[in-house]
Amino acid sequence: MNSGKLKFSALSPLIQFIQKSTFSSFLLFFAALLALILANTPANSSMQWILSQKIGFSIGEFSVYKSLLLWINDGLMSIFFFVVGLELKREIVAGELSNPKNVLMPIVGAIGGMLIPASIYIAFNAGNGTESLNGWGIPMATDIAFALGVLYLLGPRVPIQLKVFLTALAIIDDIGAVLVVALFYTSEISTFNLTIGLGILSLMFALNLLGVRRVFIFAVLGIGGVWLATLLSGVHATIAAVLAAFAIPADRKIDKSDYLNSISNLTKKFKTANKAEKDEYLLSADEENIIGEIKRISKASISPLQRLERSMHGLVIYFVMPVFALANAGVVIDSDWMEMITSPVALGVGLGLLLGKIIGIFGLSMLGIKMKLFTMPAGLNTRLLLGVSFLAAIGFTMSLFINSLAFETAIYQEQAKMGILLASLISGLSGYSIIKRELNKIDMKNETAYRTEKQENEKVLVG
Numbered sequence: 001m002n003s004g005k006l007k008f009s010a011l012s013p014l015i016q017f018i019q020k021s022t023f024s025s026f027l028l029f030f031a032a033l034l035a036l037i038l039a040n041t042p043a044n045s046s047m048q049w050i051l052s053q054k055i056g057f058s059i060g061e062f063s064v065y066k067s068l069l070l071w072i073n074d075g076l077m078s079i080f081f082f083v084v085g086l087e088l089k090r091e092i093v094a095g096e097l098s099n100p101k102n103v104l105m106p107i108v109g110a111i112g113g114m115l116i117p118a119s120i121y122i123a124f125n126a127g128n129g130t131e132s133l134n135g136w137g138i139p140m141a142t143d144i145a146f147a148l149g150v151l152y153l154l155g156p157r158v159p160i161q162l163k164v165f166l167t168a169l170a171i172i173d174d175i176g177a178v179l180v181v182a183l184f185y186t187s188e189i190s191t192f193n194l195t196i197g198l199g200i201l202s203l204m205f206a207l208n209l210l211g212v213r214r215v216f217i218f219a220v221l222g223i224g225g226v227w228l229a230t231l232l233s234g235v236h237a238t239i240a241a242v243l244a245a246f247a248i249p250a251d252r253k254i255d256k257s258d259y260l261n262s263i264s265n266l267t268k269k270f271k272t273a274n275k276a277e278k279d280e281y282l283l284s285a286d287e288e289n290i291i292g293e294i295k296r297i298s299k300a301s302i303s304p305l306q307r308l309e310r311s312m313h314g315l316v317i318y319f320v321m322p323v324f325a326l327a328n329a330g331v332v333i334d335s336d337w338m339e340m341i342t343s344p345v346a347l348g349v350g351l352g353l354l355l356g357k358i359i360g361i362f363g364l365s366m367l368g369i370k371m372k373l374f375t376m377p378a379g380l381n382t383r384l385l386l387g388v389s390f391l392a393a394i395g396f397t398m399s400l401f402i403n404s405l406a407f408e409t410a411i412y413q414e415q416a417k418m419g420i421l422l423a424s425l426i427s428g429l430s431g432y433s434i435i436k437r438e439l440n441k442i443d444m445k446n447e448t449a450y451r452t453e454k455q456e457n458e459k460v461l462v463g
Helices: 001-039 043-052 067-096 100-125 130-140 144-152 161-184 191-209 216-231 236-248 256-272 285-300 304-326 337-341 344-370 384-389 396-406 408-463
Strands: 053-057 061-068
Touching: 001 043, 001 144, 001 304, 001 396, 043 067, 061 067, 061 256, 067 144, 067 161, 067 236, 067 396, 100 130, 100 144, 100 161, 100 344, 130 161, 130 236, 130 344, 130 396, 130 408, 144 161, 144 236, 144 384, 144 408, 161 384, 161 396, 191 216, 216 304, 236 408, 285 408, 304 396, 337 344, 337 408, 344 384, 344 396, 344 408, 384 408, 396 408
Parallel strands: none
Antiparallel strands: 053 061
16 A cells, blocks of 8 residues: 555656646647737737837846847746756656666657657758758657647546656657757857856856755856856857756755654644644744744755746746747738648648657657567557657647747748647647547457456356
């Protein structure tokens, strides 16, 4: 019984993340739909005017002014990448990515799901000019919030192993996306500002090693130092957010055994403490002090990394991602929409996501199983793996983000958005249908087996 509770406890951060992705996927879809509607109404000109407004600050001769769209893409999305970085560190330190047996199949699938989509995009755009080729990173991305949201719509019948596989796959995919942005989608680099950023980042890691656990200190250094210096350096600021996340302490001041002993002792003290005259309404000073100590050690027993991840996750999925979608998902659909869909950029992005992810994830995973590099996870089968590969082809948020970095020409951005939206819609519906059909078959088989076993037991009892 205890071992079962421990297993559930170990998976609880992952399960909480999966559960939170349900409503957020609807919100994200609504924001994208609203952006699409606004882009094709007279409100589009007002929307573009708002997004182009310059916002910033000046301190003496130092000033930073950027358009609202850039603050959304460089600022708000840095919050998104910071949470991604926290999740990555947690998974590497003590989660699914800490066990090599759990990650080999998702690693193979994720690598295939990045390389093959990029290859398909390059094949469609090889003769279409240098800027067009620059979009090869767009179909490499998986939108974990959307994919898990669709998967969770299927209810509790979905095997937890399938959710774990998709989550691990998407996390590894996020690592790839971060590296792609860092290495290939940066502007001219200011060595001076980059050196300052790296120096402050080194200070954050040093403070971590010295035992500093005040989140406020890391926030000031991360935002006012690393993020701002990186923004001014020319390296995309979201990379600073990921690196800053890795500097956040993952260990606790108080371990579990000390925490339990302390709570036990404080509970005993609370029972024998002096009572207030009207203790049904008020606490005595002794009782208040004991409760304050319980709060202090309870906070110290949770790592800063976990506290930040839990507190910021809602901000990201309920605000940052929908605002980003609203600002970036709008596509102007006019009389030449068919030409847009059939353009090399749209086909490269759309088929890169839809076919590339399926071939890369499902194909290489099955090849690895055939070659006995790893085995199919318990509770999964070929059809469920195919269905989840379709869900991984939902590129939405990350694909739109890379699209905003890849192209300067507006028509290429619009064509890529068309490919992203269509591929994400088709892959989401296809993945949902495949998994639902397979789960129904599994339920029917289990029901038939149960009835057969019941009949055999009844015959034995009669005999």
